[in-house]
Amino acid sequence: MNYPKFPENCKSLLCKYLTPEVFEALKDKKTPNGFTLEQAINSGVKNIDSGIGVYAGDKESYDVFDKLFDPIIEEYHGFSKTDSHKSNLNPDDLNAPNPDPDNEFILSTRIRVGRNMDNMPLGPAISKEQRDHVESSVVAGLKRLDGELKGEYYPLLGMSKEVQDALIKDHFLFKEGDRFLDAAGLNRDWPAGRGIYHNNDKTFLVWVNEEDQLRIISMQQGGDIKEVFSRLVNAIKSIETKVPFSYSEHLGYITSCPTNLGTAMRASVHIALPKLAKDMETFKAITDKYHLQIRGINGEHSESEGGVYDISNRRRLGITEVQAVQDMHDGVVALIAKEKELSE
Known part of the structure; x- marks a missing residue:
């Protein structure tokens, strides 16, 4: 897989954070379920009008492809890699x-x-x-x-x-x-x-x-x-x-x-x-x-x-x-x- 060419008017967070450096670091990685970077970004590559453009294939995607997911999560949610989430359903x-x-x-x-x-x-x-x-x-x-x-x-x-x-x-x-x-x-x-x-x-x-x-x-x-x-x-x-x-x-x-x-x-x-x-x-x-x-x-x-x-x-x-x-x-x-x- 080669680095995808995004048009200049692409506004998705994928376009913003999938730099050639990040792509090189992640392109050969796979999760234990065999999920690849190519699969994670396919929706945003095919649909240039995406707002986000990435999907996780399993829980491990968020760790294996963290160089891409972390900045997207931080921008969208204002939530950093060191933060933790608490649930309350009472x-x-x-x-x-x-x-x-x-x-x-x-x-x-x-x-x-x-x-x-x-x-x-x-x-x-x-x-x-x-x-x-x-x-x-x-x-x-x-x-x-x-x-x-x-x-x-x-x-x-x-x-x-x-x-x-x-x-x-x-x-x-x-x-x-x-x-x-x-x-x-x-x-x-x-x-x-x-x-x-x-x-x-x-x-x-x-x-x-x-x-x-x-x-x-x-x-x-x-x-x-x-x-x-x-x-x-x-x-x-x-x-x-x-x-x-x-x-x-x-x-x-x-x-x-x-x-x-x-x-x-x-x-x-x-x-x-x-x-x-x-x-x-x-x-x-x-x-x-x-x-x-x-x-x-x-x-x-x-x-x-x-x-x-x-x-x-x-x-x-x-x-x-x-x-x-x-x-x-x-x-x-x-x-x-x-x-x-x-x-x-």
Whole structure:
């Protein structure tokens, strides 16, 4: 493999940090799973418009290719090689009364985490047999869920049209990965080994073997953030008894994309802020203060519809899960207060 030629307008962190020197130092290295630098950077080489451009194939990638991953992690998360990550999934430590008890502003709340199985390659490096093993282990864990978490698992392979239509209608069905994930090797053997679990109330969802091996999602209408967080924590703890998760004292929960490391959490609300939408400077000042991200309601790179936005935590690594959700809650309280002020 030769040093990739990046165009001058390339803005990804891969372009910034894969210098010829770093390339020379890493090009012949492999992780114990046989994952190479070429595989790690393929998505960013093929997709010049990537924001990051690198994916890890296993936990060891972060050590073997540290000369590339460390500066990317430091720039994205403000987190250095000597820092350590702490987890806190105790709902009692979260101070989050419902910021919108009359349901005037918040349409829905959703908190999700990414998880991967310990001692198993990540999606970009996993074999078909290993992926199938992850699926069967996760399904065994999901079958143990009871109470409000009890539900059904729907494998993508051989899925009937009726089930497919029902899952699409609920916005639960994930599709084959986009070109960034495809180039990272995450679409191989599609749709084998993948599936969706949801509870009977449709407030809890698990995606199996999408970008990460598990995407665990808790959600409901309205703004009871603490209830959504508590449900998520109960599910995580229950699944973990059957499926040990990949974790490091330095980087927290291990994920294939370095942006999700740490808590691997995105806590978000869909919220209607039509007045603030007309004053993006004030809107952004509030979200920046609370380390929040503004997106359109259809996720990243989408536009707002009718003044409704997706507001979520920006920080993931170097803060606890409770802090991430607290940021989101406190920021939403401030946004609602400002929206009311502008409406007077």
